[in-house]
Amino acid sequence: MRNNGRLSDLSVLTPNMIKLIRTRFKQKVMELKPIKTEKDYRKALKRLEVIFDAPSDTKDGDEAEILSLIIENYENNHYPIEAPDPIEAIKIRMEELNLKQKDLVGVIGGKSRVSEILNRKKRLTVDMIRELERILQISASVLVNNYKLAPK
Numbered sequence: 001m002r003n004n005g006r007l008s009d010l011s012v013l014t015p016n017m018i019k020l021i022r023t024r025f026k027q028k029v030m031e032l033k034p035i036k037t038e039k040d041y042r043k044a045l046k047r048l049e050v051i052f053d054a055p056s057d058t059k060d061g062d063e064a065e066i067l068s069l070i071i072e073n074y075e076n077n078h079y080p081i082e083a084p085d086p087i088e089a090i091k092i093r094m095e096e097l098n099l100k101q102k103d104l105v106g107v108i109g110g111k112s113r114v115s116e117i118l119n120r121k122k123r124l125t126v127d128m129i130r131e132l133e134r135i136l137q138i139s140a141s142v143l144v145n146n147y148k149l150a151p152k
Contacts, residue, residue: 085147
């Protein structure tokens with residue numbers, strides 16, 4: 001049960017042993033479990049808020065790391081965030097890179113073609129998608145998604 005002075009297998013601890021450890025060492029044994037309900041989710045967020053800034057080489061730091069993974073899993077399953085449509089993805093990336101509309105001239109066409117694309121008057125072509133993927137580093141899987149054109 002001991003390995004270099006540390007408890008190596010907590011699964012063999014009885015409830016009385018855990019109580020003794022808590023009392024004797026004044027430490028809380030980490031009790032992590034899957035988040036199954038909104039109540040569990042809120043409780044996990046509150047706990048993470050308390051231990052968020054704990055140093056990574058501590059028990060609280062370890063708990064925070066594991067808890068954040070459990071929370072992330074719950075959020076991905078219950079609050080999925082959809083990828084932006086291709087035009088929004090382009091605009092977001094342009095903002096991140098401090099690019100203006102004129103910076104895409106030559107990448108996806110002339111000045112009027114860039115305007116038509118960004119204003120949803122025309123659709124992206126395969127060649128445009130390839131260039132945008134290369135220049136803006138946006139995945140082609142995002143750029144090939146369908147999007148609505150502006151009404152004429």
